[in-house]
Every structure is written in structure tokens, then in C-alpha cells.
Amino acid sequence: xxxxxxxxxxxxxxxxxxxxxxxxxxxxxxxxxxxxxxxxxxxxxxxxxxxxxxxxxxxxxxxxxxxxxxxxxxxxxxxxxxxxxxxxxxxxxxxxxxxxxxxxxxxxxxxxxxxxxxxxxxxxxxxxxxxxxxxxxxxxxxxxxxxxxxxxxxxxxxxxxxxxxxxxxxxxxxxxxxxxxxxxxxxxxxxxxxxxxxxxxxxxxxxxxxxxxxxxxxxxxxxxxxxxxxxxxxxxxxxxxxxxxxxxxxxxxxxxxxxxxxxxxxxxxxxxxxxxxxxxxxxxxxxxxxxxxxxxxxxxxxxxxxxxxxxxxxxxxxxxxxxxxxxxxxxxxxxxxxxxxxxxxxxxxxxxxxxxxxxxxxxxxxxxxxxxxxxxxxxxxxxxxxxxxxxxxxxxxxxxxxxxxxxxxxxxxxxxxxxxxxxxxxxxxxxxxxxxxxxxxxxxxxxxxxxxxxxxxxxxxxxxxxxxxxxxxxxxxxxxxxxxxxxxxxxxxxxxxxxxxxxxxxxxxxxxxxxxxxxxxxxxxxxxxxxxxxxxxxxxxxxxxxxxxxxxxxxxxxxxxxxxxxxxxxxxxxxxxxxxxxxxxxxxxxxxxxxxxxxxxxxxxxxxxxxxx
Numbered sequence: 001x002x003x004x005x006x007x008x009x010x011x012x013x014x015x016x017x018x019x020x021x022x023x024x025x026x027x028x029x030x031x032x033x034x035x036x037x038x039x040x041x042x043x044x045x046x047x048x049x050x051x052x053x054x055x056x057x058x059x060x061x062x063x064x065x066x067x068x069x070x071x072x073x074x075x076x077x078x079x080x081x082x083x084x085x086x087x088x089x090x091x092x093x094x095x096x097x098x099x100x101x102x103x104x105x106x107x108x109x110x111x112x113x114x115x116x117x118x119x120x121x122x123x124x125x126x127x128x129x130x131x132x133x134x135x136x137x138x139x140x141x142x143x144x145x146x147x148x149x150x151x152x153x154x155x156x157x158x159x160x161x162x163x164x165x166x167x168x169x170x171x172x173x174x175x176x177x178x179x180x181x182x183x184x185x186x187x188x189x190x191x192x193x194x195x196x197x198x199x200x201x202x203x204x205x206x207x208x209x210x211x212x213x214x215x216x217x218x219x220x221x222x223x224x225x226x227x228x229x230x231x232x233x234x235x236x237x238x239x240x241x242x243x244x245x246x247x248x249x250x251x252x253x254x255x256x257x258x259x260x261x262x263x264x265x266x267x268x269x270x271x272x273x274x275x276x277x278x279x280x281x282x283x284x285x286x287x288x289x290x291x292x293x294x295x296x297x298x299x300x301x302x303x304x305x306x307x308x309x310x311x312x313x314x315x316x317x318x319x320x321x322x323x324x325x326x327x328x329x330x331x332x333x334x335x336x337x338x339x340x341x342x343x344x345x346x347x348x349x350x351x352x353x354x355x356x357x358x359x360x361x362x363x364x365x366x367x368x369x370x371x372x373x374x375x376x377x378x379x380x381x382x383x384x385x386x387x388x389x390x391x392x393x394x395x396x397x398x399x400x401x402x403x404x405x406x407x408x409x410x411x412x413x414x415x416x417x418x419x420x421x422x423x424x425x426x427x428x429x430x431x432x433x434x435x436x437x438x439x440x441x442x443x444x445x446x447x448x449x450x451x452x453x454x455x456x457x458x459x460x461x462x463x464x465x466x467x468x469x470x471x472x473x474x475x476x477x478x479x480x481x482x483x484x485x486x487x488x489x490x491x492x493x494x495x496x497x498x499x500x501x502x503x504x505x506x507x508x509x510x511x512x513x514x515x516x517x518x519x520x521x522x523x524x525x526x527x528x529x530x531x532x533x534x535x536x537x538x539x540x541x542x543x544x545x546x547x548x549x550x551x552x553x554x555x556x557x558x559x560x561x562x563x564x565x566x567x568x569x570x571x572x573x574x575x576x577x578x579x580x581x582x583x584x585x586x587x588x589x590x591x592x593x594x595x596x597x598x599x600x601x602x603x604x605x606x607x608x609x610x611x612x613x
Contacts, residue, residue, distance in 0.1 A: 004303060007084045014080050018131050021073035026139040028066030030147060033277035035059045040270030074132055081128035085120050091310055092116050100314050101417055102377055107309070110193030114185075115309055119302035126292060126299040133288045140285040144278045151271045154257050159279050162250040166243055166286055170293060173239045178297040180232040185301055187225040194221060236294060243290065247283050254279055364429045365390040366528060366561050367414065372423035374413060382421065383409050384584045389577075391528075394559035396551075398572035400605060401581035407565045408449055410581070411532045414563075415441050428527070442467035445521030449532040449565075451513040453505030458490055458516065459497040461505075465520035476523055483549045484518035485542055510537035518546065522553070531564040535571070547571070569609050578602070 008015065039055045042048060096112070104112070141163070149156035198205065198214055205214055254276055261267035368390045375382040384406045391397050399407045412418050413425060416437055425432045432440055445465065453461050459477060466472045477497065481487040489512050493499035505513040514537050521529060529550075535543045554560055566572040573592035580588035580601050588599030595602040 007087050008080075010087075011080050011083055014076050014083075015131075018073055018076045018080065019135065021069045021076065022131075022136040023139055024069040025066055025073060026136050026143060028062050028069065029281060030140070030143050030278065031062055032059055032066075033274040033281070034147065035062070036277065037268075037270035037274035040273060041268045044270075077128050077131035080131060081124045084127060085124035088120055088123070088306065089116065092120070092306065095310050095312070098314060099312070100419070101412075103312060103314065105377075107312075108189070108193060110191075110196060111189040111305075112309070113196075114189050114192055115302075115305050118188075119185075119306055122295070122302045123299050123306075126295050129292045129295075133285075133292050137285045137289045141282055144282040148275055148278050151275055152258070152261060152267055154261070155254055155275045155279075158250060158253045158257065159282060162246050162279075162283065163286065165246050166283070166290070169239055169242050169246075170290055173235055173294065174297055176235045177232060177294070178301070180228055180235065181298045182301050184225065184228045184232065185298075185305065187221065187228060191221055191225065194218060239290065239294070243287055247287070250279050250283060251276060365426070366393050366395075366428060367391040367563075368426040369410075370424045370426065372413065372425060373421045374409060374418065375421055382584060384413075384581075386423070387581075387586055389579050389586070389589055391561045391563060391577075393527075393561055394554055395577065396554065396562045396564065396575040397577050397579060398564055398566045398575035399579045399581060400566055400569075400572055400602070401587070402583075405581045406584045407581055408532050411446070411530045411563065411565060414528070414530060415444050415446055438468060442470075442524075443527045445524045445526035445529045445560075447514075447517045447521050447529075447531045447534040449534075451505070451510075451517035451534070451537075453501050453508070453513055453516060455501065455503045457495075457498045457500060458493070461501055461516055462497075462519045462523055465522075465524045467524050467526075470524070472523055477519075480519040480523035481516075483522050483546075483553060484515045485546050485549070486512070486515035486519045488542075489515075511539065511542065514538060515542075515546070525558070525560075527558065527560050529560055529562045529564075531562065533565045533567060536567065543571075547574075569606055580605075 035055050035058060039052055039059075042051055044052065092115070096116075145156055145159060148159055194217065198218070205211055254272070258267060258272035258275060262269060262272065369387050372384060372387040373382050374384040387406075387410065389397070399410060401407050409418070413420060414427075414432070416432055419433075427435060427440060427443075454464065459474075462477045462480060463472055465480075474497075478487065481490060481497075490496055490499070501508065501516075505516070508516070514534055518531070518534060521531075535546070538546065550562065554562060564571075564575070566575075569592075572578050575592075577590060578588070578592060578595055579586065580595065580599055582601045587601040588595045590598070596606060
């Protein structure tokens with residue numbers, strides 16, 4: 001994980017420019033009171049009009065240069081903070097790409113959304129404001145105090161005492177605010193999750209008339225967050241009145257001591273005016289910096305939360321002997337981040353040799369499960385236990401079983417969305433944990449149980465299935481849609497293939513989403529298709545047409561295989577083999593005729609669907 005200074009280090013030149021501009025701004029700001037004192041002492045009191053005119057012109061020039069340097073400093077600070085946030089977001093996205101599904105479940109959608117959006121924005125805001133307000137503060141204090149002590153050491157001590165009181169006030173406030181800020185961040189994560197669930201599940205909430213219940217739950221969460229915010233604001237409320245009192249008391253003390261020194265002849269009237277301006281500028285600079293410093297604890301909490309994502313290692317533990325493979329991309333996402341381009345080049349070079357070595361004869365199974373056992377986090381018993389089967393090129397495997405028996409889990413293990421506990425999974429005769437993960441997934445066309453589409457055009461969603469370095473033409477997209485029968489409704493949409501799809505495909509029906517998801521897998525032209533109950537939303541006529549087109553696709557030169565999770569025996573009986581899963585174990589494996597005679601579970605499925613041989 002990059003320390004925060006690593007995000008600033010590439011921006012060293014803009015930081016130097018901002019520092020120089022801050023120095024010029026401070027020098028110009030403090031030079032104006034010095035000119036004011038000179039005008040009063042040498043011009044006003046002596047009646048020298050020429051001196052007043054010349055000094056006033058110099059003051060105007062200095063003021064214009066000070067304003068110009070301040071504007072340039074703000075613009076450069078904005079550039080630095082925006083560049084930092086861009087790199088931080090890039091690292092977050094790269095890190096999240098190598099999270100396992102377990103990791104996403106562990107953190108939760110709400111907190112990930114908050115950390116990648118609001119937390120980054122908070123850090124960017126504090127950095128930009130800090131460069132504008134905190135960076136000039138030490139220069140303002142050092143130069144201002146130096147000028148004050150030069151004129152009167154007693155007045156310099158007054159400003160120093162007031163500054164010390166202000167610093168102690170800030171430390172006290174920060175120590176009380178930090179725990180409250182952490183608690184508020186956690187509450188905001190919970191609110192994000194809850195509101196997201198309510199928006200997505202609004203039809204269910206209304207259908208079951210649960211609005212009052214959900215409203216009470218939201219009010220409870222909002223009330224707890226409001227109480228924490230009120231305590232936080234009460235803590236911050238102590239600071240501003242205290243600082244303003246100190247601010248005004250410093251002016252009173254300077255006038256009292258300054259008047260005494262003037263009466264003693266050791267100080268001039270113009271010097272008192274200058275010292276008051278110095279004190280105002282110093283304390284005002286501190287006051288402006290305080291408003292940013294107050295936000296620093298929250299920014300620290302935000303960066304700590306972001307570091308948890310950046311430093312988190314993939315929680316999947318690979319089976320022996322692959323769990324010690326240091327070169328695995330999913331096991332070591334941060335190493336991959338540091339050497340991203342190099343890893344891609346290595347993967348590309350090994351991909352060619354892998355393709356050659358794995359292009360074996362049809363005698364070698366395309367996919368083979370060897371006594372695979374898998375369990376989810378904190379599960380007492382395995383979800384899958386001792387699963388074994390083989391799939392050859394051009395074959396079709398149907399997986400059937402009760403709800404929750406582990407059918408979808410099997411399909412998730414093949415592209416390494418989860419890692420197994422024991423056993424092995426061979427793809428083209430080679431363990432999937434020895435494959436480069438990107439190269440492995442490029443050879444698989446996966447249609448998940450929930451057909452999810454992204455915001456964009458129909459054409460973009462289909463091309464989303466394109467494998468790396470694969471050239472896909474418009475004709476390829478149209479062919480894939482024709483095979484999945486998606487072209488039937490695409491041609492009726494406004495704009496056709498350029499029709500905009502809403503997030504999640506909510507402006508399309510369930511069947512239309514499924515057909516586009518199939519087209520997305522078909523355009524990849526993989527070695528293995530995985531359909532996880534992907535025909536459930538299709539009508540009978542469309543389903544038969546898609547299955548017929550898919551069967552023809554399996555007979556092409558590369559002879560891809562198909563694994564399909566099925567609910568209907570009428571579809572499964574046409575597969576070359578059927579795998580029956582019951583409570584996470586293999587309850588039967590063979591053809592329809594073989595299982596109809598040997599498998600009790602399959603016979604029960606036949607009876608429940610009233611299927612006769």
C-alpha cells in the first residue's frame with residue numbers, strides 16, 4: 001500500500017510552486033502593515049505628502065502582486081489535490097478488481113461505496129484547503145512574530161501567549177472529536193446500505209405493506225446519526241467563541257501595552273497600528289487554518305478506511321500445493337498493483353505458450369473436477385463435498401438438484417470466483433490455479449443466474465464480453481444477438497443497438513436481460529459456456545430457438561462445451577450427461593436413461609415433474 005506521501009511525491013514541482021507562491025503572499029500581506037506604519041510615522045505625523053503618495057503607490061503594487069500570487073496558489077492547490085485523488089481512486093479501483101466475492105461480502109456494498117466516493121472527496125478537500133490555509137500559517141507566524149518582536153518584545157509575547165492558548169484549545173477539541181467522527185462514518189455506511197436496499201426493494205416493501213416498518217428503522221438510524229452529529233457540533237462550538245475571545249483580547253492587550261510604550265517614548269503610533277495588523281493577520285491565519293485542522297481527524301479516519309481496502313489481501317486460500325504460489329495474481333493483489341504492466345506482459349507471453357501446450361486431443365477433458373470440497377466463510381459444514389465429474393470438448397453437461405444444493409456454487413468455482421478447500425479443478429489438463437486468472441476467464445463464457453447489465457448502449461453491453469486482445473466487429477455482435485434471439489427485440493428498440501440500457505437493465509424485461517447476457521457470453525467465442533439457470537425467464541418458443549442455435553454453436557470447429565444449470569428435466573435430458581447434486585454431494589452422474597434407472601434423486605425429480613420416459 002502506498003503511504004500517503006507517495007501520492008504527493010510525484011507532484012513535488014507543483015508543491016514547490018505553491019510554497020513559493022505562499023511565501024510571496026505572506027511577504028506581501030505583512031509588508032502592507034509595515035508600509036502603513038511608515039506612512040503614519042514619516043508621512044502623516046510630519047505632513048510629508050510626497051512620501052504618503054509614493055508609499056501609497058508602492059502599497060497598491062504590492063497588494064496587486066499579493067492578490068495575483070494568492071489566485072495562482074489556489075489554482076495550483078486545486079491541481080495537486082485533484083491529481084492526488086485521481087491516483088487514489090485508480091489504486092482503489094485496481095485493488096477492488098482483485099477482491100474475491102468473500103471480500104465484497106466481508107466489507108459490504110455500503111462501506112465500499114462510501115470509501116471510494118465520499119472518503120476520497122474528503123481527503124481531496126482537506127488537502128486542497130490545507131495547501132491554501134495551513135501551508136502559509138507557519139510562514140505568517142514566523143515572519144509576523146519576527147516583525148512584532150523587532151518593534152516591541154512585550155507585544156510579541158502577547159501574540160505568542162494568545163497563539164499558545166489557541167493551540168491548546170484546538171488539541172482539546174480534536175481529542176474529543178475523533179471518536180465521534182469514527183462513529184459517524186460507521187453510521188453513514190449503515191445508512192447507505194439501508195437506503196440502497198429500500199430503493200432496490202421498493203416494489204417488495206410496497207407489496208407487503210412494510211413502509212411503516214422500514215420508515216421506523218430509517219428514523220431510528222437517522223436519529224442515532226443526528227445525535228452523534230449534534231455531539232460533534234457541540235464539541236466544535238466550544239472552539240470558535242474561545243478563539244474569538246482570545247482574538248479580541250489580544251487587540252486590547254496590544255493597545256494597552258502599546259499606549260504605555262508610546263507614552264514612555266519607546267514606540268511610535270504607527271508601530272502600534274502595524275503590530276495590531278500583524279496580530280490580526282497571524283491570528284486570522286491561524287483561525288482559517290483551524291477550520292481545516294478541525295477536518296483533519298475526519299480525513300485521517302477516511303484515509304485509514306481507504307487503507308483497509310488497499311492493504312486487504314484476497315481472502316481466498318488456494319488448496320495445496322497452490323496456496324504457496326507467490327506469482328498468483330489473485331493471492332497478492334498489491335504486488336500485482338505495483339507491477340501491473342509487467343504482469344500483463346508476462347501473462348501475454350505465457351498465454352501463447354499455454355494455448356499451444358493445452359491444445360490437446362479430445363481424449364483430454366476440457367474440464368475436470370477432482371474430489372472438490374468447498375465451504376463458505378464461517379460455515380460449519382462444506383457446501384460441496386468430494387465433487388467429481390468431467391466435461392469433454394463439444395459436450396453438454398446439465399446440473400440439477402434441489403434449491404440450495406450447490407449447483408450455482410459449482411459454476412462459480414470454475415472461473416475462480418471462489419477458491420476450493422481441497423481437491424482440484426483441471427481446465428484443459430491443467431489446474432485452474434496454475435492458469436493466469438485473466439487467461440482462464442478469457443476462455444469461459446459465463447452467464448450468471450442474475451443477468452446484470454451495465455449503464456450504456458446495447459452494443460456496449462454485448463461487447464462487454466469481449467476477451468482481451470479479441471477483435472469484435474459489428475457483425476460479430478449481431479451474430480451473437482441472433483444466436484441468443486436478442487435481435488428480435490433489439491430491432492424494435494429506439495436506436496436499435498445504440499439504445500441506452502439503464503443500470504442493471506431495469507428498463508428491459510427479465511427475458512430480454514437474459515438474452516443479452518447470453519449474447520455477451522457468445523460474442524467471446526470461448527472454449528466453455530456456463531449457463532446458470534439462464535433460461536428461466538424465457539418463454540417456451542424462445543427457449544427452444546435459443547437452445548437449437550446454441551447446439552449448432554457447439555458443433556463448430558473449436559467445439560466448445562456447455563455447462564448448464566437446469567430446473568426442467570425436458571431440457572436436461574437432451575444433454576450428453578447430467579450431474580445430480582443433493583446436499584452438496586454427487587447423487588448421480590450419467591445420461592438421462594442411466595439416471596432414470598439408477599438414481600433415486602433423479603427418479604424423484606422425474607416424478608415431481610411428471611415426466612415419462
